[in-house]
Amino acid sequence: MELRSRSVFAVVLTVAVLMSVFVGLGVQGQEKDVYKVGVDANFPPWTYVEKGEYKGFDVEVIRAIAEEENIDIKIIDMPWETIVSALGSGKIDVLVSGLSITCERDKTIDYSEPYWSVNQAVLVSEDSDLNAITAMSMGNKVGAQRGTTGYMWVQDHLIDNGVDVQLKAYENYVLSVEDLTTGRLDAVLADTTTAKNFVKKGRDVKIIGTVSTGEQYAYAVTEGDPYNLLPKINEGMEKVFESGRWMEIFNKYLAEYGYAPPAMIPMGRELTCSE
Amino acid sequence: MEIFGVLAGEAPYLFKGLLITIELLIGLLSVGLIGGLFLAVLEVYGGTVASKIAMLIQRGLRAVPALVLLFLSYYALDFPPLVTSILALGLRSSAYQSQIFRGAIQSIKSGQMMAARSMGMTRIQGIWHVVIPQAIRLAIGPWSNEFASETKDTSLAYVVGVVEIMRRSRYIISYTYGNALLIYGIVALVYLILTRTGNAFLYWLEDRLWVPGFERRS
Numbered sequence: 001m002e003l004r005s006r007s008v009f010a011v012v013l014t015v016a017v018l019m020s021v022f023v024g025l026g027v028q029g030q031e032k033d034v035y036k037v038g039v040d041a042n043f044p045p046w047t048y049v050e051k052g053e054y055k056g057f058d059v060e061v062i063r064a065i066a067e068e069e070n071i072d073i074k075i076i077d078m079p080w081e082t083i084v085s086a087l088g089s090g091k092i093d094v095l096v097s098g099l100s101i102t103c104e105r106d107k108t109i110d111y112s113e114p115y116w117s118v119n120q121a122v123l124v125s126e127d128s129d130l131n132a133i134t135a136m137s138m139g140n141k142v143g144a145q146r147g148t149t150g151y152m153w154v155q156d157h158l159i160d161n162g163v164d165v166q167l168k169a170y171e172n173y174v175l176s177v178e179d180l181t182t183g184r185l186d187a188v189l190a191d192t193t194t195a196k197n198f199v200k201k202g203r204d205v206k207i208i209g210t211v212s213t214g215e216q217y218a219y220a221v222t223e224g225d226p227y228n229l230l231p232k233i234n235e236g237m238e239k240v241f242e243s244g245r246w247m248e249i250f251n252k253y254l255a256e257y258g259y260a261p262p263a264m265i266p267m268g269r270e271l272t273c274s275e
Numbered sequence: 276m277e278i279f280g281v282l283a284g285e286a287p288y289l290f291k292g293l294l295i296t297i298e299l300l301i302g303l304l305s306v307g308l309i310g311g312l313f314l315a316v317l318e319v320y321g322g323t324v325a326s327k328i329a330m331l332i333q334r335g336l337r338a339v340p341a342l343v344l345l346f347l348s349y350y351a352l353d354f355p356p357l358v359t360s361i362l363a364l365g366l367r368s369s370a371y372q373s374q375i376f377r378g379a380i381q382s383i384k385s386g387q388m389m390a391a392r393s394m395g396m397t398r399i400q401g402i403w404h405v406v407i408p409q410a411i412r413l414a415i416g417p418w419s420n421e422f423a424s425e426t427k428d429t430s431l432a433y434v435v436g437v438v439e440i441m442r443r444s445r446y447i448i449s450y451t452y453g454n455a456l457l458i459y460g461i462v463a464l465v466y467l468i469l470t471r472t473g474n475a476f477l478y479w480l481e482d483r484l485w486v487p488g489f490e491r492r493s
Contacts, residue, residue: 042449049446052288078436082349086436089350174448178455201452 032227034072037062038092041077042172045197045253046098046217049077057253058096061115062219064245065236071229080147081171084109090222094229098191100149100215103273110225112233113266114216120150121195122209123188125180130187132209136165140186143168143176149215150189177203191215196257214270234266241265278454282461285447292443293465299360299429299439304422306365311372316402318373319380329373336370341428349435360432368425375417379410412484419477423470430466440465 039047039059047056054075066073073094078086080097087095088108100118101111122132136142136158144151146169154167168185170176173194179185181204188205190198195207221229240246241264250261317329336344341364348363349356383406391401433442444462448455 041446044450044452048450049443050450051284052291076436077438077442079434079442082346082434082436091349172445172449174452175455178453198452203452 030227032093034074035066035093035227035229036091037073037075037094037096038078038083038086039075039095040080040083040097042080042174043098043194045193045257047096057249058098058219060249060252061237061240061246062094062096064240064249065233068239068243069232069236071232079171080145084147087220087222090226093221093227094233095220098193098217099220100191101218101269101271102149102152102215103271104152105220106273108223109220110223110230111218111220111269112230113237114218114269115237115265115267116193116217116262117267117270118191118193118213118215118217120153120189120211120213120215121192121207122211123177123180123190123195123198123205124186124208125183126204126206128186128206128208130208132211135187135208136189137163139164139166141166141168141184143170143179143185143188144190145170145173145176148191149213150191153211153213154189173198177205180205193254193257193259200257216267216270218269237266278451278457281447281451282458285443288446289440289443289461289465292438292440293469295357295437296429296439296441296469299357299364299432299437300426302357302361303365303368303429304425306361307368307372307421307425310366310369312376312407314369314373315376315380316407318377320398320402333370333373336367339367341367341431342434345431345435356432356436359435360429360437364425364428364432368421371421371424372418375414375421376410378417379414380406382413383409409486409489412481412486412489415477415481415484419474422473422477426470426473427466 039054039056041047041049041054043056045056046058047054049055054077059075062073062075076092078092083092083095083097084099084105085108086092095109098116099105101114122135124130124135128135130140134140136154142154142165144154144167151167151169154165158165159167168176168179170179173188173190176185176188176190177198180188188195189211192210198205199207219233221227221233237246246265247261254261314329314333318326318333320326321329339347344363344367345360348359352359352362354362387405387409388398388401391405392398396404429439430441432439433445440462444458448458
C-alpha cells in the first residue's frame with residue numbers, strides 16, 4: 001500500500017514538472033520599453049554581422065528611425081527559415097532584412113511603406129553559354145534561397161506553367177552560388193542587388209538577364225500592428241530621408257553597386273493585394 | 276589570402292560562439308542527466324503506473340526529431356532562445372539518458388538490493404546508496420556516446436536564434452560571399468576537438484571512479 005501511494009505521488013510530480021515547463025508567459029501591453037527588431041544577419045549589404053557587430057543598410061536605417069521617433073530597439077538575429085513566422089507570432093516586433101512585399105506574406109504580417117525596388121537577376125557561371133531563356137528551361141537546374149521571391153517566381157511562373165526546370169532550394173544564397181561555380185547548378189535566381197554583390201566580390205559568375213518582377217522592399221510588423229509602430233516607422237523613414245542621413249547610409253552600403261537612389265522616401269507601394 | 280586576415284579578425288567572435296555552444300551543451304546535458312536519472316529510476320522501480328508513464332514520456336521524446344522539438348518549444352514558450360534550446364534538447368537528452376541509466380541500473384545484480392534491505396535500508400536508501408553509485412560508474416561509457424551526439428546536435432539551435440559557433444561561422448560566409456568549404460572545415464575541426472576532449476575527460480573519470488574488483492569498460 002505504501003509503495004502504491006508513493007508511485008502515484010511520483011506520477012503527479014512528473015506531470016506537474018512537465019506541465020510547468022509548457023506554460024507560456026504571453027503578456028501583451030500596448031507599449032513596450034524595447035522593441036525587438038529581427039534581422040537575418042546573412043543578407044549583406046542589408047543586414048549582416050562583421051566582427052560581432054550588426055551592420056548593413058537596413059540596420060543603420062532602422063537605428064536612425066528609432067532615434068528620430070524616440071523608441072528603443074534591440075536587434076536580434078533570426079535565421080531566414082524562422083524570421084517571418086517569428087514576426088507573425090509576435091516573437092519579434094519588427095522585421096528588417098531586405099524583405100520584399102508579397103501578397104502571400106501580407107496575410108500574416110503588415111508592411112511599412114516601401115523603400116527600395118529590386119528585380120530578379122539570372123546568374124550563371126562565368127564560362128556558361130546559357131542565355132536568360134535557356135538557363136531556365138530545357139531541364140536545367142535553377143537554385144534560389146528557400147522562401148525568397150526568386151524561389152517563388154520559378155515555382156509560380158515556370159514550373160506551374162509546365163516549363164521544364166529543376167528548382168533547388170538553398171538556405172543561403174552563398175551556398176547556391178558556390179554550387180553554381182562547381183557546376184552543380186546551371187543558374188541561380190536572386191534579387192538584383194544580391195546578384196550584383198556576387199559579381200562585385202569577384203565570384204566566377206555573371207548576370208545574363210533580369211526578370212522584371214518589380215518587387216519592393218519594406219519593413220514589416222506583426223499582423224494588426226499591435227504596438228502601432230507602422231506610423232512611426234513611416235514617419236521616421238521620411239525624416240531620415242529629409243535630414244540627408246538616408247543618403248549617407250546609401251553611400252556607405254549601396255552606392256558601390258551602381259544604383260541610383262530613389263527620388264522620394266517613402267516611395268509609393270506598387271503591389272495591391274485583395275483580402 | 277584575404278580570407279585569412281578576415282578569419283584572424285573574426286577569431287574572438289567565433290570563440291564567443293564556441294562559449295555559447297559549450298553553455299548550451301552543459302545546460303542541456305544537466306537537464307538530461309537529472310531528467311534521465313529520474314525517468315530511469317521511475318521506469319525500473321516505479322510500479323505499474325509510474326513506470327508505464329516514464330516509458331511513454333521517454334518513448335515519445337525519442338520519437339520526435341530534435342529540430343521539431345526546438346520549433347515546438349520556441350513557439351510554445353516565451354523564454355530567451357538559449358533557455359528554450361536547453362529545455363528542448365535537454366528533455367530529449369533525458370529520454371536517451373534514461374535508457375543508458377535504466378540499462379546500468381538493471382545490470383546491477385538483485386542481490387545488491389536484497390543485501391541493502393537486509394541491512395535495514397529502505398528501498399529508496401538502497402537505490403540511492405547502493406544501486407545508483409554502481410550504476411553511474413557503468414553508465415559513463417555509454418554516456419560518453421550521448422555526450423558526443425548532443426555536442427553535435429547543439430548546432431541545430433541556431434534555428435531558434437541561438438548565436439552559437441555555427442551561426443557565427445555563417446556570418447563570415449555571408450559577408451565574404453563565399454569560403455564555405457574553408458569555414459565549415461574549421462568549424463568541423465572545432466567540434467572534433469570539443470568532442471574528443473569531452474570524451475577523454477569522461478574516460479579519465481571512468482578510470483578514476485572504478486572500484487577494483489568491479490566490471491569496467493575494457
